[in-house]
Amino acid sequence: MNLLRAALVPILAVVLAIAVGAIIIEVSGLNAFEAYKALYDGALADRKGIGRTLEKATPLVMGGLAVAFAFKAGLFNIGGQGQLVIGALFAGAVGYGVTGLPWIIHMPLALLVGAIGGGLWGMLAGVLKATRGAHEVITTIMLNFVALNITDWLTSKVWREPGIIVRTPAIEPSAEIPRWSQLPTGFALAVAAAFACWYLLERTTFGFEIRSVGLNPEAARYAGISVSRIVILTMAISGMLAAFGGAIETQGVVGRYEPGFNAGLGFNGITIALLARTHPVGVIPAALLIGAMEAGSSMMQFKADVDPEITQIIEALMLLFVATPILVRWVLRRRETSDISVGAHWGDA
Amino acid sequence: MSTLTRYRWWFVTAAFLVAFTLFTAEFQQPQTTAVLAATLRQSTPLVLGALCGILCERSGVINIGIEGQMLMSAFAGFVVASSTGDLLLGVAAGIGCGMLMGAFLAFLSVSLRGDQIIAGTVLNIAAIGLTSFFFQQGRSLPSGKTSIIKIGPLADLPVVGRVLFSNRPLTYLTMLLVPVLWYTLFRTTWGLRTRAVGEHPSAAETVGVSVVRIRYLNLILGGGLAGMGGAYLSLEAVGSFERMMTNGKGFVALAVMIFGRWNPVGAWGAALLFGYANAVQTQFQFRGWLADDPQFIGMMPFIVTIVVVAGFVGRARPPASIGQPYSRE
Numbered sequence: 179m180n181l182l183r184a185a186l187v188p189i190l191a192v193v194l195a196i197a198v199g200a201i202i203i204e205v206s207g208l209n210a211f212e213a214y215k216a217l218y219d220g221a222l223a224d225r226k227g228i229g230r231t232l233e234k235a236t237p238l239v240m241g242g243l244a245v246a247f248a249f250k251a252g253l254f255n256i257g258g259q260g261q262l263v264i265g266a267l268f269a270g271a272v273g274y275g276v277t278g279l280p281w282i283i284h285m286p287l288a289l290l291v292g293a294i295g296g297g298l299w300g301m302l303a304g305v306l307k308a309t310r311g312a313h314e315v316i317t318t319i320m321l322n323f324v325a326l327n328i329t330d331w332l333t334s335k336v337w338r339e340p341g342i343i344v345r346t347p348a349i350e351p352s353a354e355i356p357r358w359s360q361l362p363t364g365f366a367l368a369v370a371a372a373f374a375c376w377y378l379l380e381r382t383t384f385g386f387e388i389r390s391v392g393l394n395p396e397a398a399r400y401a402g403i404s405v406s407r408i409v410i411l412t413m414a415i416s417g418m419l420a421a422f423g424g425a426i427e428t429q430g431v432v433g434r435y436e437p438g439f440n441a442g443l444g445f446n447g448i449t450i451a452l453l454a455r456t457h458p459v460g461v462i463p464a465a466l467l468i469g470a471m472e473a474g475s476s477m478m479q480f481k482a483d484v485d486p487e488i489t490q491i492i493e494a495l496m497l498l499f500v501a502t503p504i505l506v507r508w509v510l511r512r513r514e515t516s517d518i519s520v521g522a523h524w525g526d527a
Numbered sequence: 528m529s530t531l532t533r534y535r536w537w538f539v540t541a542a543f544l545v546a547f548t549l550f551t552a553e554f555q556q557p558q559t560t561a562v563l564a565a566t567l568r569q570s571t572p573l574v575l576g577a578l579c580g581i582l583c584e585r586s587g588v589i590n591i592g593i594e595g596q597m598l599m600s601a602f603a604g605f606v607v608a609s610s611t612g613d614l615l616l617g618v619a620a621g622i623g624c625g626m627l628m629g630a631f632l633a634f635l636s637v638s639l640r641g642d643q644i645i646a647g648t649v650l651n652i653a654a655i656g657l658t659s660f661f662f663q664q665g666r667s668l669p670s671g672k673t674s675i676i677k678i679g680p681l682a683d684l685p686v687v688g689r690v691l692f693s694n695r696p697l698t699y700l701t702m703l704l705v706p707v708l709w710y711t712l713f714r715t716t717w718g719l720r721t722r723a724v725g726e727h728p729s730a731a732e733t734v735g736v737s738v739v740r741i742r743y744l745n746l747i748l749g750g751g752l753a754g755m756g757g758a759y760l761s762l763e764a765v766g767s768f769e770r771m772m773t774n775g776k777g778f779v780a781l782a783v784m785i786f787g788r789w790n791p792v793g794a795w796g797a798a799l800l801f802g803y804a805n806a807v808q809t810q811f812q813f814r815g816w817l818a819d820d821p822q823f824i825g826m827m828p829f830i831v832t833i834v835v836v837a838g839f840v841g842r843a844r845p846p847a848s849i850g851q852p853y854s855r856e
Contacts, residue, residue: 200661240771254644310837315591315644317836322828331822445652452645490656497652501645502635 190454191499192467199492202218203484213482214476216458220477222472232365233431235469237262239368240423241447242454244300248314249456250379251412252300252392257303258420258447260325261296263437265414265421267329268295269428272437273349284352285429289367293418300417301327301410308406313383314413324453337435344425345436355430359498364430368465373424375458388412420447450498468493530594536760539674545851565691568764570795570802571701572597575756576780578708579625583747584789585712586742588636588723591645592628592650593753594777599654600624600757602662605768608761612669618758625754626747628654635745640852651777659770663787671696672766697759704752709791711825721745725846728853738853753777753779772810775829780831788844797835 179383195522221231248255269292276284277462303321304310320378330344355364379385390398391408399405446468453467456461471493475486535776541734557764576593583590589598608617628650673695683694714717720741723731728738756776761768783801788796804827811817 237609249842256648286821306833306837312833312837317773317833318834320782320829320833323775324826324833331820334822335820339629378557422822445648445655449592449652485660487656491653491660494649494653494656498649502639503648 184455184457185460188217188455188464188500191453191496192248195492195495196440198495199488202491203488208227208482213484213488215452216478216481216484217471217474219481220474222474223509224290224376227473229357229360229362230473231466231470233337233362233469233470235465236362236368236430237423237427238363238446238450238465238469239365239372239461240419240426242450242465243368243445243458244420244423245451246454246456246458246461247375247379247419248412248416249451250385250392251388251408252395253304253307253409253412253416254315254415255300255318255415255420256301256315256326256445256448257300258484259384259445260297260322261417261420262327262424263329264299264424265292265296266428267332267337267346267435268292268421269353269425270346270349271332271333272295273299273353273429274347274434275337276348276353279352281352281354285355287431288349288353289425292428293422295417296421296424300420301414303417304410304413306468307413308409333437336356341393341433343436348431348434348435353429354433357430357501362430364390364426367426370424371419372458379458382412421470446493449493449500452497452500455500531629540800544803551661558810559609560689562810563804565806565809566802567690567694567698568802569805569818570765570798571698572756572759572776573798573801574701574705574795575752575759576777576821577783577798578704578791579629579653579749579756580781580784580819581708581712581787581789581791581794582745582752584747584784585725585846586721586850587846587853588633588746589647589741589850590629590632590746590749590753591647591781592632592654592777593647593780594773594775595647595652595814596625596628596750596753596755597652597760598658598771599650600754601761601772602654602658602757602768603665603752604758605761606661606668609666609668610836614668614670615671616764617762618755621758621762622751622754623763625750625752625757627750629746629748629750630743633743636852637742637746640854642664642828643673643850643852655771658768661767662813668762668766672806673763675736690782691718691749697755699834700755701759704770705791706794712791722851724754725848728848729772756780779828779832782836785845786835800842801828810832 196214200214203210219227221227221466241262244258244261245255249257269288271289272288273284276287279287290386299321300318303314303317306317307314334344334345337346339345354364355367355444357363377385378387385404387398387408390401390403391405391412393407400410450461452463453460453464475489478484478488479486546593546785563666576597578598580590598620604617604621607620608614611617632650635649636643657706672744675693675695676699677690680793681687684692710718720731720736723736724741725737731741732738760772760776765772779801782800783794783797786797786800806826812821817824
């Protein structure tokens with residue numbers, strides 16, 4: 179019953195967004211029913227489509243987890259994109275650069291290095307916030323741009339495959355995350371990460387400290403929790419989560435690092451985290467939904483001539499409906515609605 | 528604290544700028560002129576974005592959606608100007624679009640009392656989605672971009688003339704807006720009310736100032752400024768629309784606002800600094816320095832932003848009620 183009530187708002191938001199999306203498609207003179215039918219065909223109709231959906235959903239689960247996890251401490255990590263490309267590149271570098279290791283060591287090692295790289299990148303924003311009071315919204319966005327430039331440079335200068343295309347060499351087979359009858363197994367890793375996050379947040383002292391800081395940093399400080407420590411560690415873990423998604427993408431789907439293959443993932447993470455109402459496990463269905471939309475969008479363009487960018491509009495609408503208190507207030511009949519408040523600590527040192 | 532220590536960052540910055548300008552002037556005067564003129568051009572959208580941020584934050588509302596307001600307005604301005612052939616109409620459309628988005632932000636964060644940062648993020652994501660969906664390649668401006676207006680004999684002065692007195696209309700307007708907004712914010716009733724609402728909304732309310740009205744007004748006016756910044760990008764700086772053409776300028780504008788301590792004149796100075804960093808960056812490219820590693824040039828403005836935000840935020844105090852939804856009870 180509680181679960182149903184909690185899920186009602188996101189479900190309504192999704193339905194509303196899809197309805198408004200249909201209106202936009204109709205207004206631009208195309209057939210919305212055909213478009214959504216093609217979207218479904220491309221994403222869920224056969225094993226290949228489902229595989230594609232799971233593939234797309236994997237980094238989305240991790241991106242959503244990164245945002246949701248930081249939200250628990252009252253932090254808004256918009257730097258998922260930068261952390262992800264660093265994770266993807268580092269995993270790719272270890273994947274091709276380290277040779278002669280057995281799969282059982284090489285594959286996890288590349289994942290780990292990717293995650294640590296992104297974790298350190300996220301931690302940078304945490305340190306800037308804890309020691310200098312720099313708001314993480316600005317620093318993480320700026321760090322996104324810096325990360326894109328650094329990874330571009332590393333790819334084109336340091337770890338470049340000889341040839342015209344700017345990309346790293348293909349990773350060793352021993353670093354690959356295998357497929358299981360066309361289905362990417364990397365998705366299982368993302369699901370495991372979601373449950374691990376839930377356990378960490380809800381069942382450990384550390385998770386309790388994180389949530390305390392998120393609810394009321396002053397009270398947490400009074401209770402003897404080091405707020406700076408929590409801020410730094412939370413940003414590090416959040417960065418690791420996003421980077422882990424990038425590493426899985428490299429090792430399980432792309433097979434190497436190529437700049438630009440994952441543009442725009444960072445903002446999706448916010449939509450997914452809010453659709454999940456910041457619940458780590460709720461991130462899974464939310465990411466599957468967005469993943470299905472992305473997996474089907476090219477089929478939609480092919481069959482119904484609808485620009486794939488429509489999915490971005492629908493995602494923005496979902497975010498709008500799920501984040502606007504009006505719907506929540508109406509459905510849950512609650513006065514104070516915001517289960518997320520990241521704005522209240524603007525400029526706190 | 529002595530003046531020297533209090534303003535040490537300003538001194539360091541100023542010394543750096545003087546040194547660097549002398550360094551570039553060393554090569555040739557035309558290049559120095561080019562750098563300074565580019566500084567002013569590059570700073571214009573940042574000033575407008577920062578002025579938008581100042582109006583919003585002085586009244587107690589964070590506007591993280593400046594980037595989205597600019598992008599959407601750049602698009603609206605471009606579409607209107609390219610289909611009517613009238614640049615003035617295009618600029619008006621850009622400003623109007625920004626105002627509408629400001630009103631929407633006010634609706635989400637003031638009327639519905641939603642989280643302000645999330646509301647701004649909604650604007651950003653919506654702007655990216657809408658502009659990329661409705662954008663059609665191959666449109667152009669029949670009349671070209673806005674043209675340079677030379678201010679009489681002043682434009683013939685060496686260096687100064689080219690830098691200050693032969694610009695395009697929105698650049699002049701921006702330079703004019705800085706003192707105007709400073710005056711209204713610190714010398715008029717509306718300014719006093721705005722600042723009161725930003726510092727202590729319930730106190731302002733008890734003396735009869737409507738918090739909701741002031742916040743709406745400021746967010747809409749601010750949106751108009753950000754919209755003008757967007758129109759500047761598509762109609763004055765580039766002369767066309769490109770996907771994601773704001774490229775983080777709306778966020779850099781927030782750093783400019785903080786660096787300028789929520790003061791229009793300070794923000795103008797800060798924007799000039801950022802504009803200077805961009806102009807030097809262009810000069811680097813122009814001369815082929817670091818040509819093999821353009822990425823290092825590309826990340827310069829963003830690193831400057833991080834350093835500034837990290838260096839100044841602790842010292843600059845934002846309006847006290849910032850970020851908190853206001854309800855009368």
